[in-house]
Amino acid sequence: MSDAFPDFTPVNLLTGFLGSGKTTLLHRLLQDPALSDTAVLINEFGEVGLDHHLLERIDDTMVLLQSGCVCCTIRGELAQAMRDLQSKRERGIVPPFRRLIMESTGLADPFPVLSTLKSDPVLRHHFKAANVITTLDAVNGLAQLETHGESVRQAAIADAIVLTKTDLTDEPAVARLMQRVRRINPDAPFVDAHGDHFDIDRLLSGASGSGEGAPARSGFYCEEPVSVIGEAGSAHQKPVHSFVMTIDARIDWTAFGLWLTMLLNRHGDKVLRVKGILNIEGEDNPVAIHGVQHLVHPPVHMTGWPSDDRRSRIVFIVDGLDADLIRRSFSAFNRLGLPQPAANITETA
Numbered sequence: 001m002s003d004a005f006p007d008f009t010p011v012n013l014l015t016g017f018l019g020s021g022k023t024t025l026l027h028r029l030l031q032d033p034a035l036s037d038t039a040v041l042i043n044e045f046g047e048v049g050l051d052h053h054l055l056e057r058i059d060d061t062m063v064l065l066q067s068g069c070v071c072c073t074i075r076g077e078l079a080q081a082m083r084d085l086q087s088k089r090e091r092g093i094v095p096p097f098r099r100l101i102m103e104s105t106g107l108a109d110p111f112p113v114l115s116t117l118k119s120d121p122v123l124r125h126h127f128k129a130a131n132v133i134t135t136l137d138a139v140n141g142l143a144q145l146e147t148h149g150e151s152v153r154q155a156a157i158a159d160a161i162v163l164t165k166t167d168l169t170d171e172p173a174v175a176r177l178m179q180r181v182r183r184i185n186p187d188a189p190f191v192d193a194h195g196d197h198f199d200i201d202r203l204l205s206g207a208s209g210s211g212e213g214a215p216a217r218s219g220f221y222c223e224e225p226v227s228v229i230g231e232a233g234s235a236h237q238k239p240v241h242s243f244v245m246t247i248d249a250r251i252d253w254t255a256f257g258l259w260l261t262m263l264l265n266r267h268g269d270k271v272l273r274v275k276g277i278l279n280i281e282g283e284d285n286p287v288a289i290h291g292v293q294h295l296v297h298p299p300v301h302m303t304g305w306p307s308d309d310r311r312s313r314i315v316f317i318v319d320g321l322d323a324d325l326i327r328r329s330f331s332a333f334n335r336l337g338l339p340q341p342a343a344n345i346t347e348t349a
Contacts, residue, residue: 008128012204013113014103016135017144017151021164025135025193026103032200036068039085039097041078058094070094078102078113079120086126099204100127114295129295133203134158135193138166141177145184152240155181156272156317157292158188160203167194186242186315187275240272243323245330247312250281259333260289260296263326268294270321276314277302289314 016022026042029035057063061073061081074081088094104113117129134154137144144151155161161181166174178190191203256278264271274291288300316326 009098009100009126010130011100011102011117011127012130013132014101014135015132015154015158016162017137017141017148017154019140020135020137020144021162021193022103022135024164025133025162026101028193029101029200029204030065030067030069033067034201035099035204037095037097038099038101039070039072039089039094040065041072041074041081041085041100041102058088062088062094064095068095070097079116079123082116082123082127083120086122099130101204114292118295129292129297130204131159132157132292133160133162134188135162135164136177136181138163138169138174138177142173142180145180149240152184153272153319155184156240156242156319158185160191161185161188162191162193162203164193166192184240184242185273185317186244240317240319242315242317245314245316245327247279247314250279251312253280253282253287255333256280259330260291262333263329264291264294264296267321270319271316272319273317274314276312277306278312278314279310286312 014022014026026040030038030040058070062085063071065071070085072081072085082100085094085100089096102113114129114132117123117127134157136155141151145155163174163177181188181190191198260274264274271291271293274289276289277286278289280287283301286302286305288302290297290300316323318326
């Protein structure tokens, strides 16, 4: 591989419920000249309708597109498809791509795609998880969140949410949808697919868990996430909810790492996302952490605090997991690394 290409190729996951506009967004991404050195994994060419983009067929699952992208079908195991793609890149059969975009099916839980990168011994030496982009239909999104657990999990796991079909509804409807999503995912930025400032590079390159540039005082996009409540005022039928732990005392990094590893090992399937800005003993600047179920991204040492508030804040998005269970376990483990009593923890659920 050329030195101009990264040692670890970033993988962007494009997900969203059936009919939410993934195909349209994928077409738009592939038309950008900046993505000509990108590989794309999709489920079937027929579903995505890329025939008019085809330039040259490499084999029965892989083609070159007019944009210069390599496009592959996923027929069977995802890991094998990625290994084949990596092998062809190393042998010069396909162009040396610097990014991979994976488009999942509308009914898929996004996490198994991400876990593949960590669990496969070959892939983890060549690829790294970038951000998760979820498309959300502004016309039908509210109903889908109420009735389909897959839609809720796709929204919860997103690092960025692209609102589609906003041109087919009114502003109050879009506002209601955004308010509902904020109860599931408190900090993923919204991107209007029909907006004047649609920035493809920023959409793909936004670093998961960086914590940089978030507008709220806590460093997140939402100060007080609340439980997912239906429009009639009753609890959502799917127990996905978010809460925040705020810790006054500084955190021992070793004890925190042990706690988080054990928490995700035991309850990772129910911890859809965990994201935090931590005040670590011995560090002047905060450390940002970000995990998706059993997968934890490398910690990011931030360049500075977003405000004068130096308390640690950890946002959890969980599926049927008791917030008090997490609070108690954190108190026990954090006490191991602190000479003073356990940190004061407040939470909103």
